[in-house]
Amino acid sequence: MKKHSVLPGFGLTLGVSVTYLSIVVLIPLALLVWSTMSLSFADFVKAVGSKQVIASYKLTFGAAFLAALVNAVFGFIAAWSLVRYRFFGRRVVDALIDMPFAMPTAVSGIALTALCASNGWVGSLAAKYGSKLVIFAEEHGLDFMNIPYLNRYDGLQLAYSQFGVFIALTFIGLPFVVRTLQPALEDLDREVEEAAESLGATKFQTFRRVILPSVFPSLMTGFTLAFARALGEYGSVVFISGNLPYETEITSLLIVAKLQQYDYAGATAISVVMLTASFALMFVINFTQYLARRRK
Amino acid sequence: MKNISTPWTSRIVPTLLVGTTFLFVAFFLVLPLISIFAEALHKGVAAYFNSFKDQYAWSAIRLTLVTAAIAVPLNIVFGVMAAWCIAKFEFWGKSVLITLIDLPFAISPVIAGLVFVLAFGQRTALGSWLLAHDIKIIYAVPGIVLATIFVTFPFVARELIPLMQEQGTLEEEAAVTLGAGGWDVFWRVTLPNIKWGLLYGIILCNARAMGEFGAVSVVSGHIRGETNTMPLYIETLYASYSTVAAFSIATLLAALALVTLVAKSVIEWREKY
CATH class of the missing domain: 1.10.3720.10 (MetI-like)
Structure with a gap:
């Protein structure tokens, strides 16, 4: 299982780590999988x-x-x-x-x-220039209407x-x-x-x-x-x-x-x-x- | 020789790249940071300090401190032990153990919370047993602590494992050969070598423990004065349009984040020189 070493504490530290890992992470996650299994x-x-x-x-x-x-x-x-x-x-x-x-x-x-x-530092700029952009686009015959949250009244939301x-x-x-x-x-x-x-x-x-x-x-x-x-x-x-x-x-x-x-x-x-x-x-x-x- | 190595054209690209970096960092990082303090103070200093007169604010601060005070030490002990056995020994299944330790980072905080609701909720056998014995875990403080431990689990171990692997085992082996006991070896040989990495891991772990939102939100039940941590209380205040109060509490957590960043830079600087 492990190579020989003169250093102490292998059993203790591995044991504690694995136990703690199991209690805190593995068992709860296993429960998640298990409750999925109970679904048809x-x-x-x-x-x-x-x-x-x-x-x-x-x-x-x-x-x-x-x-x-x-x-x-x-x-x-x-x-x-x-x-x-x-x-x-x-x-x-x-x-x-x-x-x-x-x-x-x-x-x-x-x-x-x-x-x-829309009243924030960045949002207000996006609203203002977004609506300018839409108005400009409409004047030049471009259609921006299919982009959600962008229109001539609210600008870019x-x-x-x-x-x-x-x-x-x-x-x-x-x-x-x-x-x-x-x-x-x-x-x-x-x-x-x-x-x-x-x-x-x-x-x-x-x-x-x-x-x-x-x-x-x-x-x-x-x-x-x-x-x-x-x-x-x-x-x-x-x-x-x-x-x-x-x-x-x-x-x-x-x-x-x-x-x-x-x-x-x-x-x-x-x-x-x-x-x-x-x-x-x-x-x-x-x-x-x-x-x-x-x-x- | 002048300007042969750096004609003005070769400075365009660096200037553009550094400029882009500054703009990107300013827009995504500096502006949000400033806005926290600006929103908290925009009705004046008195309004800012008024936010802390609220008893629920204090109970949220207390609960956050208690949660971190339980979760962080437990994860320190685990992190040091896991790093010791992974870095100092060769054993079968080591890479699996390392992957499993990283697991909470790959899991959405919301799912981390859900896992504990499933384990201790009233629908399970365990949950109904707990209910019969009047032990509350979900929608109570123990659940909040458990969820926090889960999400902050890898921080200390992850900092220490590569650091201790790099340092090898020679110094410790020398100490053992000279007759030092296990505890002495750790305290006098290993700890001085890893102290900065350990400190950094603890700081990161603590920042996440105090700031965790998603996982804690799922298990907490949002009971004012009882199961609201600071991030949850910020949400409660924000949702009830108490913007100044929400941002005032947020300044405390933002300050903690800034301290974390400064500590990180200092520790990195110390490691280099």
Whole structure:
């Protein structure tokens, strides 16, 4: 079972760890799976496939994916700037990146809502210029009417719309890409870049052919972590989303709503779907990290 | 030589990238942070301090402190023990154990709360037994503590495992060979080596314990003065349009988050130099 070692405490520490892990995490999770088993297959399908639930999957997965994508792009730029350039305020920016981890989600939620509401600092600008944009578009014969929460009277409505969900999920996923890319960019061998350039590669070619391939696994890991976190997010979204069924209701909120109606079976069934998605993503993360290690 | 290595055109890209970084950070991180304090103070300092005269605010603050005071020490003990057996020994199933420790990070906080409602709710055998013996776990303080332990479970262990793996076992083995007991080895050899990592893990664990919303919200029942933690009380106030009061309580948690960020930077700086 274990290789011989002179150090003491193996039995005690392993025993305590496994016991505590079982009581706090494993047994409760096993109960979740067990109570799903007690559902009939037809009930399960009905619970996870109703129209309202499907609408919430679309919103949650769609907004989480877009937010992770935005974070991949801007996170790459931020990580690159922090690693490669020395500029005024670099250390403050570096420390601030972790804020979404450190800030309680409820606090982030009400702060983002206050900012994005139609009387907030950002929301009022979006309303004003959104409506100008629509009026301009209509004058030039363009039709913006099929975009929800954008019209000539209210402009672009950031809070209490799908845009709000997207903003909250971008906020919450922001640190992941930066923090997984930073060490990878620091590890890059500058000599390889110099070799590429001395052989006549342009800056862009060096980036595209030398830098990007070697940090791509880390970028994928960061993207997937941000996506996974966004899928399960609750606190920062519920305030800004407006929670309108079929429109701005995320899946986590639907689970809470079912629980409040004492629909334990429904809540459990939807949770199992979300858990499966999280575990699949965890598998993807482990796989990309395995690829990254093998590349080394 | 002047300007051959850095012609003005080669400064465009760095300036654009750094500028984009500043804009992105300013919009998504700095503005929300400022708005918390601006909203809390926008009706004046007196209104801000009035928010703390409310007895429910104090009971929420007290419950948050109590919850963290139970959950954090338990997770410290677990984290150190798990890191010790994983980093100092080779055994079968080690990578499975590491994956299982990370599990709560992969689970939505709402599902973490649901798990405890299913385990201790009135519908289960265990739940009805507890009800018969008048023991309340769900919609009571024990449930809040359990849910908090669940979501803050990996923080200390995750900080310590890579750190202790990197340090290896040579120093500890030397101490044992020289006749030191297990407790002495940990206290005098291991702990001084891991103290900054441990401190950082504790700070992160504490920040999450005091700020957890989703998991606690599911098990709490939102009883004012009884099962409302600070984040839940902020929600209650915000939903009843007491915006100033909600943001006033939020400033305390925002300050805690800022302290966490500063502590992290200081610890990283100490580790480097």
